Amino acid sequence: MSEKIKELLGEEAEVLLAEKRYEVISRILPKVLKGKKPLTRSDLLDKAFLNKYLGIPVFLALWWALFRFTFDVSAPLSDLIDMVFGRLGEIASISIQNEQLASFVADGLIGGLGSVLVFIPPIFFLFFGLAILEDSGYLARAAFVVDRVMYKLGLHGKSFIPMLLGFGCNIPGIMATRTIDKEEDRILTILVNPLMSCSARLPVYVFIGGAVLGGYAAAGVYSMYILGIVLAVLMALLFRRIIPYFKGKPSAFILELPMYAMPTLRSTLAHMWERGVLFLKKAGTIILLATVVIWALSAYPWGAVHSGDEPLIEASYVGFLGHAIEPIFRPLGFDWRATVALFFGFVAKEIVVDTFGVLGLGGAEELQQVFNPVTGLAFMAFTLIYIPCLATIGVIYRETNSWKWTIFTVVYGVVLAYFVAFLIVGIGGMLGY
Amino acid sequence: MRTSRSNSQVVAIYAAILGSIYLIIGAAEFITGLQDLLQLSATESFLGLPIDFFGGFSAFVIGATYLGGTLLWKEKVESLGFLLIATILSAVFGLLYLLIACADGFGILLGTWEGGEWTWEWLTSGTAGTGILRPEIWLAIASIPMGYFVIKTTRREKVE
Numbered sequence: 001m002s003e004k005i006k007e008l009l010g011e012e013a014e015v016l017l018a019e020k021r022y023e024v025i026s027r028i029l030p031k032v033l034k035g036k037k038p039l040t041r042s043d044l045l046d047k048a049f050l051n052k053y054l055g056i057p058v059f060l061a062l063w064w065a066l067f068r069f070t071f072d073v074s075a076p077l078s079d080l081i082d083m084v085f086g087r088l089g090e091i092a093s094i095s096i097q098n099e100q101l102a103s104f105v106a107d108g109l110i111g112g113l114g115s116v117l118v119f120i121p122p123i124f125f126l127f128f129g130l131a132i133l134e135d136s137g138y139l140a141r142a143a144f145v146v147d148r149v150m151y152k153l154g155l156h157g158k159s160f161i162p163m164l165l166g167f168g169c170n171i172p173g174i175m176a177t178r179t180i181d182k183e184e185d186r187i188l189t190i191l192v193n194p195l196m197s198c199s200a201r202l203p204v205y206v207f208i209g210g211a212v213l214g215g216y217a218a219a220g221v222y223s224m225y226i227l228g229i230v231l232a233v234l235m236a237l238l239f240r241r242i243i244p245y246f247k248g249k250p251s252a253f254i255l256e257l258p259m260y261a262m263p264t265l266r267s268t269l270a271h272m273w274e275r276g277v278l279f280l281k282k283a284g285t286i287i288l289l290a291t292v293v294i295w296a297l298s299a300y301p302w303g304a305v306h307s308g309d310e311p312l313i314e315a316s317y318v319g320f321l322g323h324a325i326e327p328i329f330r331p332l333g334f335d336w337r338a339t340v341a342l343f344f345g346f347v348a349k350e351i352v353v354d355t356f357g358v359l360g361l362g363g364a365e366e367l368q369q370v371f372n373p374v375t376g377l378a379f380m381a382f383t384l385i386y387i388p389c390l391a392t393i394g395v396i397y398r399e400t401n402s403w404k405w406t407i408f409t410v411v412y413g414v415v416l417a418y419f420v421a422f423l424i425v426g427i428g429g430m431l432g433y
Numbered sequence: 434m435r436t437s438r439s440n441s442q443v444v445a446i447y448a449a450i451l452g453s454i455y456l457i458i459g460a461a462e463f464i465t466g467l468q469d470l471l472q473l474s475a476t477e478s479f480l481g482l483p484i485d486f487f488g489g490f491s492a493f494v495i496g497a498t499y500l501g502g503t504l505l506w507k508e509k510v511e512s513l514g515f516l517l518i519a520t521i522l523s524a525v526f527g528l529l530y531l532l533i534a535c536a537d538g539f540g541i542l543l544g545t546w547e548g549g550e551w552t553w554e555w556l557t558s559g560t561a562g563t564g565i566l567r568p569e570i571w572l573a574i575a576s577i578p579m580g581y582f583v584i585k586t587t588r589r590e591k592v593e
Contacts, residue, residue: 041587044514054498054515061491061522065529068488072533072560076540083543 042260049138055145062138066129074121081120085110100302107295123169124276130172131271135263144257162189163232166196170392172275173198174399188246190399191409192236194388197228200349204383207353211364212376220377224384231385231416294344294351297321318343332382332421333375342382348389374428378421386417438508444582445506448499448516451523451576455496458482458568462489483562492569495522513583520580527573533561 005013048054089106096102133139162180166173173193180186201224209220240246297317299305304315313319321343322336329339337356345352356367371379387393387410397406461479466486478484502516537559545551557564 039510041517044511044517044587047511047514048498048501048518049514051501051515054494054501057490057494058498058518058522061494062525064487064491065525068533069529073529073536075560076536076543079540079543083547 045260046141046257049141050145055141059142059145062133062142066126066133069129070122070126074125077121099306100299103299104292104295107299109292120276120280123172124272126169126172127272127275128268131268131275132263135261135267135271137258137260140257162193163196166193166198169200170194170196170198170388171395174392174395175275177399184246187400187405188236188239190396191239191405191412192232194392194396194409194413195228195232195235195385197225197384198349200389201384203350204345204352205380207356208367208371208376208380208383211367212371212373220380223377224380227381227420228384231420235412235416294318294347332378332418332425333372334379334382335370338370338379342379342386345383346387346390348391349383352383374425377428378424381424382417382421384417385420386414388413440582441505441508444516444579445503445512447579448502448505448519451572451579452496452499452503452519454568455492455499455523455572457496458572459489459491459493459496462486463493464489481563483567485562488562488569491522491526495519495526498522513587516579517583517587520576520583523569523573523576524580526569527571527576530561530567530570531565534559534564534567536560537564 005016009016049058051058089110092110093102093106096105130139133142162173162176170193173196174190177186177189177193180189205220205224213220298313299311300317301315305311305313307315314322318340319336322340325339325343326334326336329342334342341352341355344355367376388396393406393410396409397403400406461482462485465477465479465482465484466489469484469486498515498519502512502514502519504512505516534555537555541549541552541555555564557566561567
């Protein structure tokens with residue numbers, strides 16, 4: 001029906017209706033309003049928020065404030081949760097006599113639950129800040145000012161908010177795509193969202209970059225964020241061109257701007273809670289389960305792993321797995337330990353760093369035995385691009401309600417990660433590194 | 434409420450002063466932050482200002498928004514919108530840096546529970562760069578009179 005209207009009238013029905021509606025309004029207004037039109041406070045705010053030159057910079061500044069609020073202000077609360085679970089783990093390992101049960105409770109259950117709950121403060125802070133922006137009526141303006149740019153890039157104007165949310169965590173970013181009405185635009189945004197560098201990847205960049213990139217560590221970390229944005233835009237363009245489901249232009253973005261309002265603490269907290277609890281229910285269970293599985297894989301066969309004073313991880317199932325996968329990653333310069341870290345990172349990216357620690361590669365000197373600057377940078381890029389964490393995959397499935405798109409996201413991520421990492425190693429090799 | 438010409442001119446001058454300070458501070462933080470990101474040279478702080486690429490950009494935006502409000506000199510009431518937003522941004526960043534300093538303090542307190550030593554360094558250094566000495570905090574306080582004026586002027590539903 002809508003296609004037929006578009007064919008007949010040369011424009012989407014929604015756009016035509018909106019245009020006609022405002023035409024009628026503009027005809028009526030001069031008849032009923034005499035003299036100079038008075039400006040409301042809402043009008044005054046829009047003069048600046050929707051300004052051609054200042055609109056986007058103001059949005060970026062506010063977004064930066066939200067970013068810092070999310071991570072810097074919530075950081076001590078995450079540390080507190082980490083400390084509490086660390087203590088609980090110590091108590092469990094001391095008080096449980098059975099060695100295997102103690103390891104399961106302390107390292108598996110408590111360690112696993114702690115690793116999930118550490119993410120609660122930033123997630124809740126992010127949702128708190130977003131609720132303020134949304135309830136105040138500003139978020140609708142933000143989508144409005146970036147629509148033109150996003151449309152040219154093949155993405156829907158409303159894609160911008162989920163993409164930026166992806167910097168904090170891909171899960172709320174993907175969940176935020178619900179604001180996109182057209183299914184094709186929503187799926188496309190979900191597919192490229194995992195390329196936005198979430199906060200969980202930052203420890204990996206800092207850890208590897210600091211160890212092997214020397215004076216270029218900061219530039220290396222920064223380049224990962226830029227790489228994520230560039231790849232997200234490129235992949236969106238590519239998918240729209242080659243996948244028939246996405247063919248055509250994104251749907252028109254008609255947005256009736258709501259009036260500005262002062263957000264109340266009660267409604268802001270309610271919105272934060274609604275979304276935060278959803279994260280806990282959907283993602284927490286998946287991550288927790290996966291953490292326990294990883295513990296088991298790294299702890300067994302018990303006799304082989306715990307035969308000496310220190311656990312011999314190489315003798316665990318994970319060790320076998322690492323050696324089995326290693327040949328695939330050899331062209332990228334990754335050995336079995338790096339491979340194992342990437343495998344664990346499938347569950348949550350922070351586990352990449354933890355894995356290196358477990359494997360005795362926690363220091364810069366040890367890491368320099370595994371990576372040179374080029375393979376280190378390639379590893380960082382691979383971590384950025386490959387499979388989003390397990391919780392994100394779960395959310396992708398729930399939001400797309402399709403195994404096809406979920407598997408596609410995983411597969412294209414791995415292929416792209418391999419390609420980019422290979423490119424970095426190749427160019428680095430040509431430059432003589 | 435109508436703004437008198439003299440009131441408008443005073444406010445426009447104040448906006449120009451605040452805007453210029455924000456611009457200078459923002460530019461300094463942005464440039465040193467960029468140098469630091471790109472590792473062009475050993476980055477040194479400019480006049481003790483924080484080295485902060487995005488923080489500097491944000492301060493620059495606040496400055497530019499304040500300057501957009503200086504058209505109030507010509508009694509263009511639309512410029513009140515720029516002043517209102519500049520004041521809001523100023524308050525947001527002032528509060529943010531204050532919260533970050535407090536979070537740093539809380540982090541040190543947590544460290545003492547783990548055997549660390551309590552220090553007051555979070556007041557003058559830390560995640561926000563210079564703790565509560567961060568200029569944006571003090572500029573937010575300096576923006577209060579501006580906020581008062583703009584809110585009072587726009588309180589009535591319509592501004593003519």
